Amino acid sequence: MLTRSQIAGFVRDGYVVVPGAVPRRTTTACRTRVDRTLADQGIDVADPATWSKPVAHVPWPATRAFTTAGSTEALRTAYDQLIGPGAWTQLPTVGGNVFVRFPNRRAAPDALWHVDGSFVRDGEMRASFPSPTRGVLCLLLLSDVGPDDAPTELKVGSHLDVGPILEPYGADGCSFAELVEQLPPRTFDRPSVFVTGRAGDAFICHPFLVHRAARRHRGDRPRYLAQPGMMVHRPFRADGGRPRPVERAIRRSLTPVEPDATTGPLRTMTNPTSGRRSRRGGASISPRG
Ligand SMILES: O=C(O)CCC(=O)C(=O)O
Numbered sequence: 001m002l003t004r005s006q007i008a009g010f011v012r013d014g015y016v017v018v019p020g021a022v023p024r025r026t027t028t029a030c031r032t033r034v035d036r037t038l039a040d041q042g043i044d045v046a047d048p049a050t051w052s053k054p055v056a057h058v059p060w061p062a063t064r065a066f067t068t069a070g071s072t073e074a075l076r077t078a079y080d081q082l083i084g085p086g087a088w089t090q091l092p093t094v095g096g097n098v099f100v101r102f103p104n105r106r107a108a109p110d111a112l113w114h115v116d117g118s119f120v121r122d123g124e125m126r127a128s129f130p131s132p133t134r135g136v137l138c139l140l141l142l143s144d145v146g147p148d149d150a151p152t153e154l155k156v157g158s159h160l161d162v163g164p165i166l167e168p169y170g171a172d173g174c175s176f177a178e179l180v181e182q183l184p185p186r187t188f189d190r191p192s193v194f195v196t197g198r199a200g201d202a203f204i205c206h207p208f209l210v211h212r213a214a215r216r217h218r219g220d221r222p223r224y225l226a227q228p229g230m231m232v233h234r235p236f237r238a239d240g241g242r243p244r245p246v247e248r249a250i251r252r253s254l255t256p257v258e259p260d261a262t263t264g265p266l267r268t269m270t271n272p273t274s275g276r277r278s279r280r281g282g283a284s285i286s287p288r289g
Contacts, residue, residue: 001077001081002016002018002077002078002081002082007081007082007245010082010204010206010245010249011245011248011249011252012157012249013156013157013193014154014156014157014158014159014160014205014206014208014209014249015154015156015193015203015204015205015206015209016078016082016203016204017197017201017202017203017204018074018075018078018201018202018203018204019197019198019200019201020074020198020200020201021072021074021075021078021140021200021201021202022068022069022072022074022075022140022199022200022202023072023200024198024199024200026065026068026069026072026200027069027141027142027143027199027200027224028199029063029065030061030063030065030066030069030098030142030224030226031142031143031199031224033061033063033065033066034058034061034098034100034142034224037058037061038056038058038100041056043056043102045100045222048103048220051102051103051104051222052104053102053104053106054101054102054104054106054107054108054109054216054217055099055100055101055102055108055109055110055213056099056100056102057097057098057099058097058098058099058100059097059098060093060094060095060096060097060098060226060228060229061098062093066093066094066226067092067093067094069094069140069142069226069228070090070094070095070096070140070226070228070229070230071090071094071228074202075138075202075204075228078202078204079135079136079204079230081245082135082136082204082244082245082246083135083136083232083244083245083246084234084244087135087232087233087234087244088135088230088231088232088233089230089231089233090228090229090230090231091229094228094229094230095228095229096226096227096228096229097226097227098142098224098225098226098227099213099224099225099226099227100222100223100224100225101149101150101213101214101217101222101223101225102217102222103217103218103219103220103221104216104217107215107216108150108213108214108215108216108217110213111212111213111214111215112212112213113155113183113188113210113211113212114210114211114212115127115162115179115207115208115209115210115211116134116137116207117134117176118131118132118133118134118173118207119132119133119173121173124175124176125175125176126172126173126174126175126176127162127166127173127174127179127207127208128166128169128170128171128172128173128174129163129166129167129169129170129171129173129236129238129250130170130171130235130236130237131207131208131232131235131236132171132232132235133231133232134207134231134232135207135230135231135232135246136204136205136206136207136230136246137204137205137206137207137209137211137227138202138203138204138205138227138228138230139152139195139202139203139204139205139225139227140200140201140202140203140225140226140227140228141195141197141198141199141200141201141202141224141225142199142224142225142226143199143221143222143223143224144197144198144199145195145196145197145223145225146196146219147194147196148217148218148219149196149217149218149219149221149223150213150214150216150217150218150219150223151194151195151196151214151223152194152195152203152211152212152213152214152225153192153193153194153195153211153212153213153214154192154193154194154195154203154205154209154210154211155187155188155190155191155192155209155210155211156190156191156192156193157190157191158187158190158208158209158210159205159206159207159208159209159210159249159250159253160249160252160253161183161184161186161187161210161253162179162183162208162209162210162253163208163249163250163253163254164253164254165179165182165183166179166208167238167250167254171235183210187210195225199224206246206249207246208249208250236250238250238251238254239251
């Protein structure tokens, strides 16, 4: 059960950590299953000589261990608290993605700043303010992850920058390119938090949180991260009703702050320089999860 201060932290920072959300024996069973898929690709997790690429994307195995891992009571309770009981759902086998990162001389090709998208239109991944399908982004550690083990990087509070960009587009949302162009420089100046911890810990993130995978794995063991699927069926609203914590975060970001003599209102600060963004590796809306 999340405490009031954890929920307040989620609204403010865009993420909350649930330590031990999944039992360690379940994460071990999940890794064993993933290792079998990797073996089919010629990768032996015990043999660094076979770690021929920096990252392997593994489709969510429909096994009991993965179903358990993606739907523990700790996760379901957190979803209820953040999104509302009855407002979200999961597939019978949960579904989602698994990312395994290996120490490798090559940089990972998918280490781009992004927000996970919530729907596809005309073959294009889009994110929108109502976020019609995506309730939260759950990053679940399936292995122990230290600072050198290619942890995902989160920009703390960046969900507050994304809401005001998406809001004018309404339910149509906006495409990857449109969102990238409007992310303000301050998004990238925000403090970073790295998704480190023990196998079974979960970082439950606001769907608008800007994040990226690590370019390099500097450790000596593969890193396993799962993104269990979940869907909202009550899209977010900008007003009315009793806002759920995911909505509270968005509504807070839409409230104009008192203009200050130098910066003007918060929501109009949307003028990044392209040089700045490209130095930081670009950004995208990810179709994953
Ligand atoms: O750190 C990773 O492997 C990828 C995390 C990520 O970008 C995502 O789940 O959307």
